[in-house]
Structures are given as structure tokens and as C-alpha cells.
Amino acid sequence: xxxxxxxxxxxxxxxxxxxxxxxxxxxxxxxxxxxxxxxxxxxxxxxxxxxxxxxxxxxxxxxxxxxxxxxxxxxxxxxxxxxxxxxxxxxxxxxxxxxxxxxxxxxxxxxxxxxxxxxxxxxxxxxxxxxxxxxxxxxxxxxxxxxxxxxxxxxxxxxxxxxxxxxxxxxxxxxxxxxxxxxxxxxxxxxxxxxxxxxxxxxxxxxxxxxxxxxxxxxxxxxxxxxxxxxxxxxxxxxxxxxxxxxxxxxxxxxxxxxxxxxxxxxxxxxxxxxxxxxxxxxxxxxxxxxxxxxxxxxxxxxxxxxxxxxxxxxxxxxxxxxxxxxxxxxxxxxxxxxxxxxxxxxxxxxxxxxxxxxxxxxxxxxxxxxxxxxxxxxxxxxxxxxxxxxxx
Amino acid sequence: xxxxxxxxxxxxxxxxxxxxxxxxxxxxxxxxxxxxxxxxxxxxxxxxxxxxxxxxxxxxxxxxxxxxxxxxxxxxxxxxxxxxxxxxxxxxxxxxxxxxxxxxxxxxxxxxxxxxxxxxxxxxxxxxxxxxxxxxxxxxxxxxxxxxxxxxxxxxxxxxxxxxxxxxxxxxxxxxxxxxxxxxxxxxxxxxxxxxxxxxxxxxxxxxxxxxxxxxxxxxxxxxxxxxxxxxxxxxxxxxxxxxxxxxxxxxxxxxxxxxxxxxxxxxxxxxxxxxxxxxxxxxxxxxxxxxxxxxxxxxxx
Numbered sequence: 001x002x003x004x005x006x007x008x009x010x011x012x013x014x015x016x017x018x019x020x021x022x023x024x025x026x027x028x029x030x031x032x033x034x035x036x037x038x039x040x041x042x043x044x045x046x047x048x049x050x051x052x053x054x055x056x057x058x059x060x061x062x063x064x065x066x067x068x069x070x071x072x073x074x075x076x077x078x079x080x081x082x083x084x085x086x087x088x089x090x091x092x093x094x095x096x097x098x099x100x101x102x103x104x105x106x107x108x109x110x111x112x113x114x115x116x117x118x119x120x121x122x123x124x125x126x127x128x129x130x131x132x133x134x135x136x137x138x139x140x141x142x143x144x145x146x147x148x149x150x151x152x153x154x155x156x157x158x159x160x161x162x163x164x165x166x167x168x169x170x171x172x173x174x175x176x177x178x179x180x181x182x183x184x185x186x187x188x189x190x191x192x193x194x195x196x197x198x199x200x201x202x203x204x205x206x207x208x209x210x211x212x213x214x215x216x217x218x219x220x221x222x223x224x225x226x227x228x229x230x231x232x233x234x235x236x237x238x239x240x241x242x243x244x245x246x247x248x249x250x251x252x253x254x255x256x257x258x259x260x261x262x263x264x265x266x267x268x269x270x271x272x273x274x275x276x277x278x279x280x281x282x283x284x285x286x287x288x289x290x291x292x293x294x295x296x297x298x299x300x301x302x303x304x305x306x307x308x309x310x311x312x313x314x315x316x317x318x319x320x321x322x323x324x325x326x327x328x329x330x331x332x333x334x335x336x337x338x339x340x341x342x343x344x345x346x347x348x349x350x351x352x353x354x355x356x357x358x359x360x361x362x363x364x365x366x367x368x369x370x371x372x373x374x375x376x377x378x379x380x381x382x383x384x385x386x387x388x389x390x391x392x393x
Numbered sequence: 394x395x396x397x398x399x400x401x402x403x404x405x406x407x408x409x410x411x412x413x414x415x416x417x418x419x420x421x422x423x424x425x426x427x428x429x430x431x432x433x434x435x436x437x438x439x440x441x442x443x444x445x446x447x448x449x450x451x452x453x454x455x456x457x458x459x460x461x462x463x464x465x466x467x468x469x470x471x472x473x474x475x476x477x478x479x480x481x482x483x484x485x486x487x488x489x490x491x492x493x494x495x496x497x498x499x500x501x502x503x504x505x506x507x508x509x510x511x512x513x514x515x516x517x518x519x520x521x522x523x524x525x526x527x528x529x530x531x532x533x534x535x536x537x538x539x540x541x542x543x544x545x546x547x548x549x550x551x552x553x554x555x556x557x558x559x560x561x562x563x564x565x566x567x568x569x570x571x572x573x574x575x576x577x578x579x580x581x582x583x584x585x586x587x588x589x590x591x592x593x594x595x596x597x598x599x600x601x602x603x604x605x606x607x608x609x610x611x612x613x614x615x616x617x618x619x620x621x622x623x624x625x626x627x628x629x630x631x632x633x634x635x636x637x638x639x640x641x642x643x644x645x646x647x648x649x650x651x652x653x654x655x656x657x658x659x660x661x662x663x664x665x666x667x668x669x670x671x672x673x674x675x676x677x678x679x680x681x682x683x684x685x686x687x688x689x690x691x692x693x694x695x
Binding site: 071074098100101102103105106107153154155156157158159160161162163196197198199200203206207208260264265266267268269312313314350351352388390391392393 | 446447449450451453454455456457458459460462463464466467477480481482483484485487488489490491492493496497499617619620621647649
């Protein structure tokens, strides 16, 4: 019901705002910036824990509205239409307000928004250079972690960029699986801390590095119940199509970096970016675990390294390698599983606003969600219309 | 009670010291492009000025990178071309830098294009036209009359954000105006021979310059604004060039020369690389040098 209402009012809102008279005026200050992202693909297989099934499909189709609300608040709404098993779902990925007039480099964001942990997480999927997020994101953050909560951020008045922040979220999508619906979860489940530093190296290069910590009060695995049958287990786990994370724990530590280079710092013709992140999720085993059932490692971990080179204004190529190393609970004991993903992509940009991408993924897994050696080819388009979105570094 | 009121006094004194300290601190100016860093330098010679881009960087495609967020965080005034030139990165910097002083043009934010009538304003914009700006062409710093108007408005803005130095700003503006008004007729005299000449150029980067001097840009190396030259488009330009009335192929310091060089070779036309802004070549160290250099480079192919 809520979903339907949100849909109706959003469409009404969008219709009311997309009037020709508004287009001609300045959208940068008072009038809302309206944009839509169209995203479709065909692929020969499915990446584990990814949101895009094989065959023809639509990725996230996005409709975003943003504007300064008044002289001290900025607001943004991003609605995302997704297809899952034949159903069309409308989700709100962002619906937040942010202060623009707090003194001393502070700002507060509240509502539903993308957490600022890691490098990729606060960016929208359509700005990525690959079809799906790296396996570490898919396993530990449900692809990208957005939630209802609040953030306090501070930017230091230094020439070296230095920002830090603290967030608190409801944490529903990062809850450990609760097969019987009996667990009492904390309703403020997730707290995060992050800090990023960055700067330039001469005219040609820029960099940023960050550290983040995520405390998940509901991340520990629910204790197994002895009388549960295998069927029940399967039925509830089923095919999870929410943005829920598959592997959770009480503490997640992350480190990230990005380096970008362009000749003379001119990004139009050629540029190179290299980025990487590492996540370690710990304290996930149930409290009543028998010592003999303890997993071989008491943490999950995942990382990726990716590089994209745009060699003309119209063409870019990327490579990415990522791994996830997790402990999956089977009945009352843990199975170690591992996935290695090697990917190459080639993208054609007819303009700044349209991309057609070919991607090849080679998966090498040890029992990872049942997937073993697999080759996946994807062809995808991502196009944006409407207001020119400002992209993050 | 006693302690509290003493504390309050101490706090008040501390605050006022901090405030006076800030009032006399150097004015930090963040310029989006080097031409506005140079203009601010003329009008506020003692200010601490940082340019977000160089003459070798396309201001349409700038990364909202960490160093720029850090600089904007500390800025008292942000000076940009406007007319949506920086739409892909300035809003992100404003959001990330959390600097309340530079968030709106009522305060420490200044757009040059807001001060003048831009050329090529469009009543309706469609992306099939390429990456065009509804608010008109933002590369206005090559029009001496418009730039002087911008200087006058920028001086008023400097006074608004830093009223303590009002007298200095007025003096600097008067000095700049005198030198500028003396230079303009000299440039116009030098450029007389260029009047009515035809060029093929890249983008509408030099629209204001050509408009002022009386040069006609008969074709664009870009098939559509923002799109790189294609071989098909270059072939059509070659056909146009073979009519024999083109003076030169003109590109800006941040633009790819390959298409221009190909066309220049095939059509036997000189290719001129003009500095897009201050710092774009050795002789363009300030706005006067930039104008001198651009006119002499164009005269060089006459």
C-alpha cells in the first residue's frame, strides 16, 4: 500500500514539475533538477548475489528530483523501478534532506540515503563502469547500502581534503537471516564511522583514500534450531530479491582508495582511474555455537581492484578482479566458500549521456552459492536524460 | 552564578577576538576558471586566489575531486563563469564542501554570466542538439566590454563579502578599468585586418572573440556541441574548406588537435592553437597578455 501511494504521488509530482516553462529556466538554484536513467541489458548468465538475472532485463530505472528546498535545506528523491521475477517494484533509493547552512564545515543528512562508507557505496549504480557491483559489495552490503537514518559529516578546513562522519541507520537490510521470524532485532541496527582524505599530485593526478567501520547490532547469525527441517529452511531462504546483504556480522571494517589520472588534468579525451576496496566482516557466529562447529575462519572478507581507461571521448575499457571469501551456515555448521571474479568491459559513449557496454565475466568459485566456473557475456545500455547530474569523484 | 557570568565574559571576549581575527584574515577566493582567477587578481591583488582548472582543462568536464572540495571549504568567495558551464561539478562541490558562505549568489557565490547578456541563448533545449547551454554561451571572457561589466559587478561582490577593504577594491577597479579601456582600442586596431575573415573552429569556445573582432566561424569541428569530431564530419568540413575562403582552423588550448591537424593538412590551412585562458601559453600571464597573444596569433596567419 505504501509502495503504491509512493508511486502515485511521485508520478504526480514528476508530471507537475516537468512543464516546458520550467525547462527553459535555471534549474541550478530554485527549480528542481529532474533526471531519469534508462538501463537495459542482455546477458548469458547470472552473477551470484547480483540483482540482474540472465536473459533480457532492465537494470535500475531511476527517476530523480532534487533542489534546494529553501536557503538552508537541500532535498532529493530518487525512485527506482526494478523488475524481479516478473514483478515490477518501485523502491525509494533516496529521499533525504540535507543542511546547507551549518557553520564550521558540518552538515546533517536525514531520511533515506546511501551510506558514505567505502568508495563505491555513495555512488549510484548507473555511474559504475561494470554491470554489477563487485562481489564484496554484493555479499556484504546487498549491492549498495542505502537505509533510513541520519548522518553528521564534518569537512576540515585544510588544503589536504579531510572529511569524517558518523551515521545511524535502521539497518533492516543488513539484518542476519531470521528463518522463524522470532528474533527481536534492535530497531536502530547499524552505526557507521568513516573518514576520507584526498588531494592532487601535480596537475595530472588526484587521489582519495578512506577507512570505514560499520557496527551491525543485528549482524550476528541467528542460532540454529534443532527441530528445523531442511524444507523449511529452503522455503524461507528462497530467492531473496531485496537489497539485503547475504553475509553479515557485528563488525565490518573497510579500506578504500581511488586514483585518477588525465593528461594535464583534462578528463575529456583520455583518463585513467584505478580503485580498490577491502572489507572484513567479523563476529558473525551465533552465541550458542558449539566449539566443534566453529568456522575455519572467524571472518568473511572480500576485495576488488579495478581500473578503467577512457582512451577517446567515445571509448573506454575496464578490467576488474574481485574475491569474496565467506563462511556459509549449513544447519549447525559453517561451510567455507570462495568466489573469484575476473571481468573486462568495453564501453562506447555516443555522448556524455549515453553508454553501451560489453562485458565479459569469468567466475571461478568454490561452492559459492552453487556456482562453479562460469563465463558470462553482458551487453548493456545506460542512458540518462534530463538534468545533468553532478558526479562524484 | 558569579562563575557563569565570568565565563560568559571570557567567551564573549574570545569570540570577538576570533571575529576580528577573521575579519582581517586574507580573503580566500575559489575561481572555477583561470580567467576569473586572473580577473580577481586584478581587483583584489592581496587575496588568496585558487583556480580550480587550468587553460589546458575542459571546464565542462572537471572531476569534483577532493582537492577542490578542500579549497571550496575554505573559500570566502567562489567566482565562476556560470550559464551551466560548471553544472557537472560545481553543485557537487558545494554539497560536499559544506561551506555555508558560498552556497548562493546572495552571498559568496558569483556567476559572470549573470552580469551580462550571453550570446546564443536558447528558448528550448534538446539533447539531440548536443551538450548546449540554455542560458547561452558561457565562454564570455573574450568580449572586452562584457568582461569590464563583469569586473564592475565582481568588485561590488568583493566589497559585499569583505566590506573592510571596500576602498582598496574601488581603487583596484578604477585602475583596472583605466588600463582595460586604454587597451581595448589598441586591440581593435591590431585586429582590424581580421575583420570579415572566415575560420573553422572547435566548439563555440571563441564565439565572443569572433563576435567582437568580426571573424565568422563558418563551421565547427564538433558535429554537435560536446561531441568529438567524426571522420564523416571532417570530410564534410574538408569539402567546405575547398571553397578556398577559410583563413585558418582554430582550436583552444584544451581541445584535441588531431581533427584540426588532419583538416589543416588536407585543406592546406594553418592550424592555430589559441590559449583558452590565462596560462594557456607563455605570453598569457594575465588577461592583457591573453588578449595580446590571441590577437597576435590570429594576425600571424593572415
